Amino acid sequence: QKEVEQDPGPLSVPEGAIVSLNCTYSNSAFQYFMWYRQYSRKGPELLMYTYSSGNKEDGRFTAQVDKSSKYISLFIRDSQPSDSATYLCAMSEGNFNKFYFGSGTKLNVKP
């Protein structure tokens, strides 16, 4: 079993739709939960970060962590074509510990 599971998609939505991206994990020691966006042939860029359980909102993006279910989500409101990319979830047990990545979900927002 992989440490982190993520549906690879692709996920295709019309512009303006609400997008829901999810990951599940098996390691209860994970405390740091991140979402990265990666454009083709580029390095990942950090979108959202959450420590432990709870919600965090930043503009059109909302990250949720449910540690009891070992489930995290990223919501994108009013999706734009520029949001088209691969979204990777990542998790870590501690500050400088290694990250465990999901396989990434490819999102396509159609104009």
Next chain:
Amino acid sequence: GAVVSQHPSWVICKSGTSVKIECRSLDFQATTMFWYRQFPKQSLMLMATSNEGSKATYEQGVEKDKFLINHASLTLSTLTVTSAHPEDSSFYICSAPNGLAGSYEQYFGPGTRLTVT
């Protein structure tokens, strides 16, 4: 924000040759850097943790004699793929935590695409 650079961004080499990839933290010091490999349509897989002044720590299944890592300074780590084979063709990405107490963030380089012919 903090920047991590990689050089080269793309390299083509012949089978059997060695290739060196550099990872630099441009405006901060990094005692630790991480090297990842990403195959097409797959996630980042951690290969090794590079430690300044000491030996790298390799993940299970990664050949340390094939993927040589040298953390020469607080701003530079290098990954050398020795005796490269076509199956080593991949996207190699490094990252570095910013080192601030209580900080979670890792900064990723833009990646290096290696093609072995």
